[in-house]
Amino acid sequence: MLEISNLTTHYFQGGQVATAVRGASLTLKKGLATAIVGESGSGKSTVAMSVMRMIRPPIGDIAEGTIRVNGTDVTAASPKQMREILRTSIGFVPQDPTTALDPLYTIRSQIVEAMPHVERNKRTETIVELLTSLGIADARDRLREHPHQFSGGMRQRVAIAIALAKEPDLLIADEPTTALDVTTQIGILRLLDRLRRERHLTTMFITHDIRVARLVCQDVAVMYGGVVVESGPLSAVVDAPSHPYTRALLDASSLDVGPRQRLRAISGSPPTLLAMPPGCPFAPRCPNATAICHREMPATTGKADGSSFACWNPVAS
Ligand SMILES: Nc1ncnc2c1ncn2[C@@H]1O[C@H](COP(=O)(O)OP(=O)(O)OP(=O)(O)O)[C@@H](O)[C@H]1O
Ligand SMILES: [Mg+2]
Structure with a gap:
């Protein structure tokens, strides 16, 4: 590999x-x-x-x-x-999740950017599934939030989601x-x-x-x-x-x-x-x-x- x-x-x-x-x-x-x-x-x-x-x-x-x-x-x-x-x-998860996340953009828009291969109308569903599987509760309600509204552990889960979104x-x-x-x-x-x-x-x-x-x-x-x-x-x-x-x-x-x-x-x-x-x-x-x-x-x-x-x-x- x-x-x-x-x-x-x-x-x-x-x-x-x-x-x-x-x-x-x-x-x-x-x-x-x-x-x-x-x-x-x-x-x-x-x-x-x-x-x-x-x-x-x-x-x-x-x-x-x-x-x-x-x-x-x-x-x-x-x-x-x-x-x-x-x-x-190649998916990359950095030491400090804040470097992987842009404070100005919503969680959803940052993950979407990593999944151009997923059809437009399936993206939200795919992201919710991914975040839920990574242990983020109420993922659907949190998509419009910004990184500062997430704890350090949750931010790292989002960084992992971004790395995995491209499969x-x-x-x-x-x-x-x-x-x-x-x-x-x-x-x-x-x-x-x-x-x-x-x-x-x-x-x-x-x-x-x-x-x-x-x-x-x-x-x-x-x-x-x-x-x-x-x-x-x-x-x-x-x-x-x-x-x-x-x-x-x-x-x-x-x-x-x-x-x-x-x-x-x-x-x-x-x-x-x-x-x-x-x-x-x-x-x-x-x-x-x-x-x-x-x-x-x-x-x-x-x-x-x-x-x-x-x-x-x-x-x-
Ligand atoms: N951009 C850079 N310019 C010059 N030297 C660098 C640069 N980045 C790293 N180094 C040097 O290269 C060496 C290896 O660094 P590297 O970051 O790969 O180590 P590491 O094993 O990842 O360490 P750490 O556990 O601290 O992250 C170090 O001596 C470091 O000072
Ligand atoms: Mg290092």
């Missing part, structure tokens, strides 16, 4: 080139949810924005690699082709619940999981929290410093992580930790993109690092459980 191969994406920062994603390869299987996890700045959103071709000069550029959406390489798509792919195949094959959700309180968060996560199952939606779910990923995703890609360090079936990666960064991420987000207890932080800080070490980006913080880790990027090794990792000195299991 979505096949990212050897993707490298740059940002142009004041005359300098910052490599935000480096040689990332990743396959999203049809009808499954794949989590992209990693701490802030690891390149998660950059992968998503590369898929949607939202990174173009002068902001940045895709320097290398291919991204196939249903077989079409979007890195080679013309602006016209790309608009068509975005209009019909996309691929749903990209970038930290879709981070701005919400915990109860609302769980409601939205359950909703996304149900939609995936009912609509066979291929989902890219971006989160910095591997615990959230475990609730809704079947596959995972762990990113650090712009590199996919480990990926595969989520259960395999969680049960037997090979990359020391994955191990550290799991330790830091222990499921046993209560809300008031402090999580064990990973020591050190992420690399800056302009001074990227030539080898593994995690090497400066890695307990297993040896000389070669600082010098050379490791190749990717596949495992019997279907996962793979890029590390010279993997965690002993």
